[in-house]
Amino acid sequence: MSIGQEIKQSFKQGSLHTKLIYVNIGVFLAVSIVNVIMLISGNRDYFSLLEWLQVPSYLPHLISTPWTLVTYMFTHENLFHILFNLLALYWFGQIFLRFFTQKQLLSTYLWGGLAGGILFVLAFNAIPLFVEMKYLSVMIGASASIMAITFAAATYAPNHTIYLLFFGEVRLKYIALVYLIIDLISIAGTNAGGHIAHLGGALAGYLIALKLKQNSTTNLGLGWVEGIFNVFSSERNKMKVVHKRNMSDMEYNATKVKRESNINDILDKINKTGYESLTKEEREELFKLGNKN
Template structure:
């Protein structure tokens, strides 16, 4: 006898199916809106943009130094939900919808949140290592920060390609899925160059991509690396809920 996870059948929903991709979209967009209006309030009160960055953004974006991380250790997680550019969050949310929905439909919603968080942390660590050991990036350390869900989305892109390498988004258009992943990588790098004028996020994208590859390769072998995390989250979120009925297959 085994317990079978009921997978999501619709691309995006807010109903009982608890679409994890939609929830991540809502969190990212909500954080962006809150920061946007906070910046407006700072401007109305006559504060310069530097004041907003120092008072608010510096406490949610990932710093490029380990000393900065020790002062604000939560930025290891908050940065993957924080976008400081309209174009960055727009492109990231489109790609999150694309890759996240595909991965969710092929591997189940329980893969989404653990992979998002794990790849975001690995991407953040790779970013900081790159800032310290890549000579071209070292000069940017005093003011560089990492923002956005790019590493997590890259993990989902690679993970989705691992799970369904022959999948076609458009059945009538024979474009392999890896090409779409490559387009995402190029667009993401260009977006960061346009907005931040640097390539410091490339190590984060590599770290996220490798995490997605390893995570989903293990899942295909029957090793769910996020099983323990999902159990903890389930117990916390259902602490005061009545016991749900699982579908049992004999």
């Protein structure tokens, strides 16, 4: 199997969390490759794919490229930017998934990015300090979306502890608070737009957690997005064959009850000892259940 086939298979079989990471990497590679090709062509004013993906704060430009409110949250320009963001996405995404589902992770990512982009545009068109910068100010990066994921988890389970090198065990609410303070005091710096967007993402994550506390099964209004991420899924590209079962109704119901009991036992184990304590067989059973939802 070639490297390309292995990557394609990994994307098909991966969770929505994994696919988010892959999409960010794919967009980064596309932007980088296009920039290199245009640069070595000798054109000083070369075309940049970023112009079609980054969100502008100047309203006439935004109106002509409205899709950038979505594409910007998957776009990075340099290696350190994407490396830091994807590490944070993986880490906080894993914490988020201890309490919520893959679909809710995807929805939180998108709502956080939208909130961050909208607050960025509003700030640069309404706050006198930034108004003069709006004509040239643009933004890219997944950090507002990651802030939403972080704050959703911290709001839902503020006393959940994680281990940090040099600090030991730290409660999630304190990590979120440190991020919030850093963004607030950094608005006076050179990347004001980015830090304002972080605050928008944090607010979205907070509101999402409050909603999930009321109804933990809600899809947050963006359930349709999962279809876009699964468009290349092998399960959706194959004809589904349904075989008539040979067991009696009594046997079928008994099997169903046993399966549901196993799932409840797995969920109780996650609540008590965390996802990492699950065996390989228990994780596979939970994964099969998630694919049926």
